[in-house]
Amino acid sequence: MKTIVEVNNLTKFYGKNKVLSNVTLKIQEKEIVGLIGPNGAGKSTLMKCLTSLVFFQEGEIKICGYDIQKQREHALSVQSSLIEMPGMYPSMSGAANLTYFAKLGGCSEEQYQFVKEFTGLGDALKKKTKEYSLGMKQRLGLGIALLSEPKFLILDEPMNGLDPDGVISLRESLKYLVEEKKMSILISSHQLGEIEKMASRVIFLNHGEVVDYNEALVQKKFYILESKQIDALIQTLVNREISCQYQKIGEYQILLETSGLNVLQKVLVEAEKQGIEISDIYKKTANIEDIYRQIFKGEA
Numbered sequence: 001m002k003t004i005v006e007v008n009n010l011t012k013f014y015g016k017n018k019v020l021s022n023v024t025l026k027i028q029e030k031e032i033v034g035l036i037g038p039n040g041a042g043k044s045t046l047m048k049c050l051t052s053l054v055f056f057q058e059g060e061i062k063i064c065g066y067d068i069q070k071q072r073e074h075a076l077s078v079q080s081s082l083i084e085m086p087g088m089y090p091s092m093s094g095a096a097n098l099t100y101f102a103k104l105g106g107c108s109e110e111q112y113q114f115v116k117e118f119t120g121l122g123d124a125l126k127k128k129t130k131e132y133s134l135g136m137k138q139r140l141g142l143g144i145a146l147l148s149e150p151k152f153l154i155l156d157e158p159m160n161g162l163d164p165d166g167v168i169s170l171r172e173s174l175k176y177l178v179e180e181k182k183m184s185i186l187i188s189s190h191q192l193g194e195i196e197k198m199a200s201r202v203i204f205l206n207h208g209e210v211v212d213y214n215e216a217l218v219q220k221k222f223y224i225l226e227s228k229q230i231d232a233l234i235q236t237l238v239n240r241e242i243s244c245q246y247q248k249i250g251e252y253q254i255l256l257e258t259s260g261l262n263v264l265q266k267v268l269v270e271a272e273k274q275g276i277e278i279s280d281i282y283k284k285t286a287n288i289e290d291i292y293r294q295i296f297k298g299e300a
Ligand SMILES: Nc1ncnc2c1ncn2[C@@H]1O[C@H](COP(=O)(O)OP(=O)(O)OP(=O)(O)O)[C@@H](O)[C@H]1O
Pocket: 014, 019, 037, 038, 039, 040, 041, 042, 043, 044, 045, 046
């Protein structure tokens, strides 16, 4: 496996406010890594450090082996990003924007043609970009980012404002870039379901720190228990001191997190003793949303 991004003990302050604390992570070739965390967790700041848009005080960042502070030009030459609104000239057409940025970056004719096709904008490339919808701007913005044939792509909330078709098309585009162009992608989003579909791995940030969720959470078993006597069931869990995490997720349902079947059995035995009828049980493996809930309890 080839490491494309290496971040070691990155610490960033805005004034006296520490917004990133000892962030350490790696991204390998052909990985799509999701960056998840509540508002203000530091996702955009981390991305801005990776693209050298902001200065950081401690630690190091290497992109394809190039140090972002000591070999800034090289480190920037192998990456592209789409952070906040894609930059483009509003009174120029999409095609003119592409041509302009292609010339600026010395893009090959082959790559230019690939990007033109890849945007999927077709005839709309002739329109001025001030007439573009948000989705069209995102497509063009991604196209512009790809002109330099980056090894590493950073996307900050690229799904914002996209309709379902736009989201599906973005997902397919990213998978293509990883599979066919061997790129690595870091993508932040609050759309956990989408991240789950497109990312091969997820990094959680909380208060500027990478959360070590140890992926063990993914192996935990979750059961949804349905009962009309849900409050009595919860009371039983408390009274009998059954060691498990649970959460009421509906009028008649609790989500039970256990480390094994024996805990579920204990719960069922106790419920039966108390005359509590469990009407249904569903088994569930942890998904990103479950893990998010575990990590950010009450903060989401
Ligand atoms: N230019 C700035 N000057 C001072 N503080 C800033 C600046 N930019 C961000 N911050 C602070 O840094 C912290 C992290 O912000 P950041 O935008 O990185 O979070 P985020 O995880 O991207 O949030 P969101 O999900 O809302 O986009 C916040 O406390 C924010 O107020």
